[in-house]
Amino acid sequence: xxxxxxxxxxxxxxxxxxxxxxxxxxxxxxxxxxxxxxxxxxxxxxxxxxxxxxxxxxxxxxxxxxxxxxxxxxxxxxxxxxxxxxxxxxxxxxxxxxxxxxxxxxxxxxxxxxxxxxxxxxxxxxxxxxxxxxxxxxxxxxxxxxxxxxxxxxxxxxxxxxxxxxxxxxxxxxxxxxxxxxxxxxxxxxxxxxxxxxxxxxxxxxxxxxxxxxxxxxxxxxxxxxxxxxxxxxxxxxxxxxxxxxxxxxxxxxxxxxxxxxxxxxxxxxxxxxxxxxxxxxxxxxxxxxxxxxxxxxxxxxxxxxxxxxxxxxxxxxxxxxxxxxxxxxxxxxxxxxxxxxxxxxxxxxxxxxxxxxxxxxxxxxxxxxxxxxxxxxxxxxxxxxxxxxxxxxxxxxxxxxxxxxxxxxxxxxxxxxxxxxxxxxxxxxxxxxxxxxxxxxxxxxxxxxxxxxxxxxxxxxxxxxxxxxxxxxxxxxxxxxxxxxxxxxxxxxxxxxxxxxxxxxxxxxxxxxxxxxxxxxxxxxxxxxxxxxxxxxxxxxxxxxxxxxxxxxxxxxxxxxxxxxxxxxxxxxxxxxxxxxxxxxxxxxxxxxxxxxxxxxxxxxxxxxxxxxxxxxxxxxxxxxxxxxxxxxxxxxxxxxxxxxxxxxxxxxxxxxxxxxxxxxxxxxxxxxxxxxxxxxxxxxxxxxxxx
Numbered sequence: 001x002x003x004x005x006x007x008x009x010x011x012x013x014x015x016x017x018x019x020x021x022x023x024x025x026x027x028x029x030x031x032x033x034x035x036x037x038x039x040x041x042x043x044x045x046x047x048x049x050x051x052x053x054x055x056x057x058x059x060x061x062x063x064x065x066x067x068x069x070x071x072x073x074x075x076x077x078x079x080x081x082x083x084x085x086x087x088x089x090x091x092x093x094x095x096x097x098x099x100x101x102x103x104x105x106x107x108x109x110x111x112x113x114x115x116x117x118x119x120x121x122x123x124x125x126x127x128x129x130x131x132x133x134x135x136x137x138x139x140x141x142x143x144x145x146x147x148x149x150x151x152x153x154x155x156x157x158x159x160x161x162x163x164x165x166x167x168x169x170x171x172x173x174x175x176x177x178x179x180x181x182x183x184x185x186x187x188x189x190x191x192x193x194x195x196x197x198x199x200x201x202x203x204x205x206x207x208x209x210x211x212x213x214x215x216x217x218x219x220x221x222x223x224x225x226x227x228x229x230x231x232x233x234x235x236x237x238x239x240x241x242x243x244x245x246x247x248x249x250x251x252x253x254x255x256x257x258x259x260x261x262x263x264x265x266x267x268x269x270x271x272x273x274x275x276x277x278x279x280x281x282x283x284x285x286x287x288x289x290x291x292x293x294x295x296x297x298x299x300x301x302x303x304x305x306x307x308x309x310x311x312x313x314x315x316x317x318x319x320x321x322x323x324x325x326x327x328x329x330x331x332x333x334x335x336x337x338x339x340x341x342x343x344x345x346x347x348x349x350x351x352x353x354x355x356x357x358x359x360x361x362x363x364x365x366x367x368x369x370x371x372x373x374x375x376x377x378x379x380x381x382x383x384x385x386x387x388x389x390x391x392x393x394x395x396x397x398x399x400x401x402x403x404x405x406x407x408x409x410x411x412x413x414x415x416x417x418x419x420x421x422x423x424x425x426x427x428x429x430x431x432x433x434x435x436x437x438x439x440x441x442x443x444x445x446x447x448x449x450x451x452x453x454x455x456x457x458x459x460x461x462x463x464x465x466x467x468x469x470x471x472x473x474x475x476x477x478x479x480x481x482x483x484x485x486x487x488x489x490x491x492x493x494x495x496x497x498x499x500x501x502x503x504x505x506x507x508x509x510x511x512x513x514x515x516x517x518x519x520x521x522x523x524x525x526x527x528x529x530x531x532x533x534x535x536x537x538x539x540x541x542x543x544x545x546x547x548x549x550x551x552x553x554x555x556x557x558x559x560x561x562x563x564x565x566x567x568x569x570x571x572x573x574x575x576x577x578x579x580x581x582x583x584x585x586x587x588x589x590x591x592x593x594x595x596x597x598x599x600x601x602x603x604x605x606x607x608x609x610x611x612x613x614x615x616x617x618x619x620x621x622x623x624x625x626x627x628x629x630x631x632x633x634x635x636x637x638x639x640x641x642x643x644x645x646x647x648x649x650x651x652x653x654x655x656x657x658x659x660x661x662x663x664x665x666x667x668x669x670x671x672x673x674x675x676x677x678x679x680x681x682x683x684x685x686x687x688x689x690x691x692x693x
Contacts, residue, residue: 030061045151059156173211418466426496441628545623
């Protein structure tokens with residue numbers, strides 16, 4: 001993709017307004033907390049302290065809107081505490097430009113490294129730097145720095161208290177994640193009716209798994225309908241694929257296929273009903289026709305062999321989903337009288353998370369790390385923006401570095417899209433707010449009311465698009481500083497020019513010191529191939545040594561495969577907007593390779609759906625297949641990384657040896673052939689990519 005086209009695509013992405021479900025109650029709660037903090041501070045301590053406390057409450061409320069599975073009060077307190085520390089240090093060094101610049105470099109570098117802990121930590125850390133740049137310009141002394149820090153933290157405390165006192169959809173994020181996973185499987189069942197080999201995106205299941213991790217305290221209060229349904233959804237997916245796939249034995253047409261379509265349609269309706277019940281905390285009301293279709297005795301007369309077993313297994317799992325998803329007290333008690341939370345995935349508390357985050361940050365301190373490159377870029381750009389803003393005769397030069405630190409992200413597409421959106425939103429927000437301030441000359445209390453109104457608009461629309469949110473953020477800053485009297489002499493032109501300068505610096509930094517995803521695609525494809533091969537090998541080995549469908553080794557291998565696949569998909573999405581050549585993987589090769597590996601994973605999933613129970617008769621030939629799968633995919637992954645031609649000799653020899661006498665398991669024999677075909681398609685895609693022209 002050329003630079004011109006890349007700029008055009010990212011600009012369009014940044015200015016897009018998405019249709020998202022608004023949360024007016026949560027937005028009103030955040031605005032109420034801000035109003036309480038600003039009003040009390042203004043009445044008791046005056047405008048200067050009110051501005052500091054307002055930034056603390058504003059940032060703490062933003063933290064509660066981030067996509068995180070931790071309790072919202074915890075996020076608000078963590079945001080308030082980290083912002084208080086940032087501004088306190090800024091106050092201490094603000095009078096000495098050299099010291100403040102050194103602090104800015106160090107603090108911004110650390111905020112860049114915070115992205116190693118996830119986007120929530122990265123966004124909060126970046127916001128701390130941006131707000132520190134604004135608050136240190138307020139008239140204060142070192143003696144009052146601690147007082148300002150305390151008021152900032154108090155703003156976070158107020159927002160945390162309101163989250164506890166005025167809860168809005170408690171466990172709402174976890175409910176949505178689980179409901180989305182069930183709804184995705186319902187959509188998958190419908191697509192399988194028309195396309196028996198339709199692909200399935202595992203992201204909703206991975207998101208639900210992440211949401212299911214709770215702290216010990218959360219486990220004691222988690223609603224009963226959030227227990228167990230995710231595990232059932234995980235087990236339903238391979239059963240759906242096995243029921244629909246012709247390789248299992250159901251022809252593409254005839255009464256058997258009609259019965260399979262009827263079962264898939266009924267499964268989709270039951271899953272949708274369970275998703276709706278979990279999302280809204282209501283009793284499950286599956287459609288009676290769907291239940292009747294699942295329970296009809298015709299299944300045993302029409303379907304035979306593996307397809308009949310899959311149909312019976314599907315009906316049993318859907319019955320468990322309906323029972324588990326019922327929110328009524330006692331509707332789905334834990335098995336065997338186990339205490340609530342017995343099946344909870346443990347999430348460490350914030351204090352216990354510190355060594356984990358430090359380990360993740362240390363892992364990114366290596367050459368070529370995108371997070372390290374981002375930390376270097378953002379710290380250098382912020383320092384340059386601060387110096388230029390100070391040197392230019394506009395006054396209040398913090399608009400330039402503030403714009404840079406807020407728009408910069410570890411990847412190219414988000415940085416450029418947000419730069420354009422930031423400039424557009426700032427242009428509108430600053431123009432309107434400055435016009436109001438310079439024409440109406442509102443006093444401290446009217447300015448505070450206007451700032452709270454802008455904050456409400458930002459909270460309400462922050463998930464619909466960055467440009468819309470930035471319009472309100474820019475107006476909020478203008479009204480807030482106008483409440484204290486700062487910045488009244490600065491014009492719209494000066495503020496917009498400084499914001500444009502910050503955005504341009506951010507964009508130039510990525511062009512000068514990039515961290516492109518495109519060259520990493522081969523390595524990520526190799527990681528996916530290796531993990532998928534390991535999963536297929538573990539599954540196949542269980543036919544030779546049956547351990548039951550609940551084997552933890554199979555589960556761990558599946559999770560590693562999903563993580564590798566999602567990492568590949570995210571990198572491909574980011575690389576599609578980068579102005580660089582493919583460097584070994586063309587767009588066509590990327591698509592073909594993804595299809596081939598997805599098919600490989602689907603075949604392995606079919607084998608997983610029919611794993612023998614513990615103690616079942618073993619299939620000795622499966623051990624040879626598992627070993628050849630492991631060797632072939634490990635060697636193939638190494639060859640993909642080294643830009644060589646992958647070979648599947650071990651697997652090909654194993655399949656060829658079975659041509660005379662296949663193993664005593666027709667599904668295993670078919671699976672070996674389909675796995676080899678998928679790897680052959682992958683090799684063809686990679687070789688086509690290397691051919692000139």
